[in-house]
């Protein structure tokens with residue numbers, strides 16, 4: 001169990017990246033969803049003990065990780081948003097090197113674990129290839145392999161699917177959900193589908209604050225019957241925003257579709273739709289209704 005209490009962080013330039021964040025995270029996959037600049041990476045780096053908060057407390061299975069970072073590091077796997085690889089080094093060799101850095105000193109055990117992780121991430125066939133030549137998806141799978149070295153109990157993955165094509169994202173999702181059966185996984189993302197497909201618990205972070213927290217299905221249920229859709233000319237978007245609680249706009253077949261939150265039919269031409277997690281996400285965000293849904 002990971003318990004985060006009143007975590008705050010202000011950078012030297014005055015930006016308050018975390019503003020009294022409190023969360024309780026149990027086993028399974030936890031999705032931390034938020035737009036760019038929400039504070040997700042700051043929170044991930046803080047949990048990974050790479051930077052310190054100004055205030056707050058983090059307990060992992062009762063251990064205060066800010067006071068004893070080394071205890072957490074022994075149980076931690078971390079896939080940062082950007083990670084570099086040494087050029088000219090085959091995957092198997094790089095993974096072995098990272099395993100040594102992670103404290104796997106027994107050569108035989110290390111080789112066994114490196115092979116098993118290359119198999120798990122479907123990279124065994126390309127293990128002799130230079131990691132710097134890998135595609136984005138292969139690199140991310142390699143990133144998960146290195147994060148799983150040493151059998152961590154807490155796995156932190158920061159925006160792992162950004163830039164992946166649908167097939168690779170799907171493959172990555174399958175891999176994460178397999179891994180999530182045995183460890184606590186925190187997945188930070190700005191992609192709603194990542195959370196919808198994978199996570200049994202989630203929180204929405206924006207402006208350094210937790211706006212909403214719960215089970216995705218329950219959160220969607222709370223919007224049941226209250227989301228309305230209309231296709232409108234682009235020129236009347238502003239009028240609709242002035243008149244209704246527009247939670248999102250998106251283009252569909254070249255036309256503008258809006259989603260509106262209302263307890264009863266807002267106006268002529270609206271049809272009730274089954275809410276989805278994007279509706280939850282956009283209705284929770286401050287600054288709406290400027291949000292644009294992905295098509």
Ligand SMILES: Nc1ncnc2c1ncn2[C@@H]1O[C@H](COP(=O)(O)OP(=O)(O)OP(=O)(O)O)[C@@H](O)[C@H]1O
Nearest residue numbers: 011013015017034035036037038039040041042043
């Ligand atoms: N080292 C830093 N110094 C100053 N400001 C920073 C620093 N790192 C992040 N910030 C600012 O803190 C806020 C939160 O950034 P953070 O990277 O944690 O958000 P994020 O949700 O991960 O966003 P993204 O998806 O764009 O990475 C942003 O306004 C960002 O510009």
